[in-house]
Amino acid sequence: xxxxxxxxxxxxxxxxxxxxxxxxxxxxxxxxxxxxxxxxxxxxxxxxxxxxxxxxxxxxxxxxxxxxxxxxxxxxxxxxxxxxxxxxxxxxxxxxxxxxxxxxxxxxxxxxxxxxxxxxxxxxxxxxxxxxxxxxxxxxxxxxxxxxxxxxxxxxxxxxxxx
Numbered sequence: 001x002x003x004x005x006x007x008x009x010x011x012x013x014x015x016x017x018x019x020x021x022x023x024x025x026x027x028x029x030x031x032x033x034x035x036x037x038x039x040x041x042x043x044x045x046x047x048x049x050x051x052x053x054x055x056x057x058x059x060x061x062x063x064x065x066x067x068x069x070x071x072x073x074x075x076x077x078x079x080x081x082x083x084x085x086x087x088x089x090x091x092x093x094x095x096x097x098x099x100x101x102x103x104x105x106x107x108x109x110x111x112x113x114x115x116x117x118x119x120x121x122x123x124x125x126x127x128x129x130x131x132x133x134x135x136x137x138x139x140x141x142x143x144x145x146x147x148x149x150x151x152x153x154x155x156x157x158x159x160x161x162x163x
Contacts, residue, residue, distance in 0.1 A: 058138070058147035069135050069150035077126025080135060080152055084119045088146070095139025097123070102132060113139060130156040 065088035072081050082097070084090065090113060101107040107129055115121050136149045 055147065058145055061144075062146040062148050065146055065148065067137065067146075067148045069137070069148065069152065071125065071152045071154060073155070075126070077124065077128075078154070080123040080125050080128075080133075080154075082121045082123070082135070082137060084115065086119060089119045090115060090139040094141070095137065095145070097121075098136040098138075099123070099128070100134040100136055101129070102134065104129070113137075125154050128154045130154050 066085045067088060068081075068083045070081055072079050080099075095113045097111040097113065099107075099109040099111070111123065113121065131154060133152050133154055134149060135152055136147070138145060138147050140146050
């Protein structure tokens with residue numbers, strides 16, 4: 001007597017399990033996507049656009065100003081030198097200088113304009129941490145002012161550390 005036991009095929013069970021997992025994953029994704037609200041428009045988008053347009057206007061006015069910003073190794077730590085030509089020199093020293101450190105926000109500094117008679121302002125770099133700094137200079141009235149931004153690399157005071 002030869003009895004053959006019925007064999008269960010795994011293919012129908014595998015296909016059904018695959019579609020069940022797929023439908024479950026799609027349903028979970030739909031629920032998560034529905035609950036996560038990301039608004040593309042902010043509540044004050046008009047004010048932000050006006051401020052951005054003012055910044056673009058400042059950059060256009062500043063393009064031909066000829067302001068030079070750079071690092072000079074003078075003294076023990078060197079200086080960041082900002083020089084204005086006589087035509088673009090701020091009359092009333094109304095403005096600010098922001099030293100922005102992209103890698104460490106805690107080191108950022110805001111400084112007032114203090115331009116000498118020669119149209120130059122030197123910022124002591126001895127207290128600045130070596131590395132990349134962005135020097136952002138804004139001067140003039142808020143609506144009709146000027147804006148210049150340059151990157152400056154402050155070298156290490158210890159020559160052995162820069163290797």
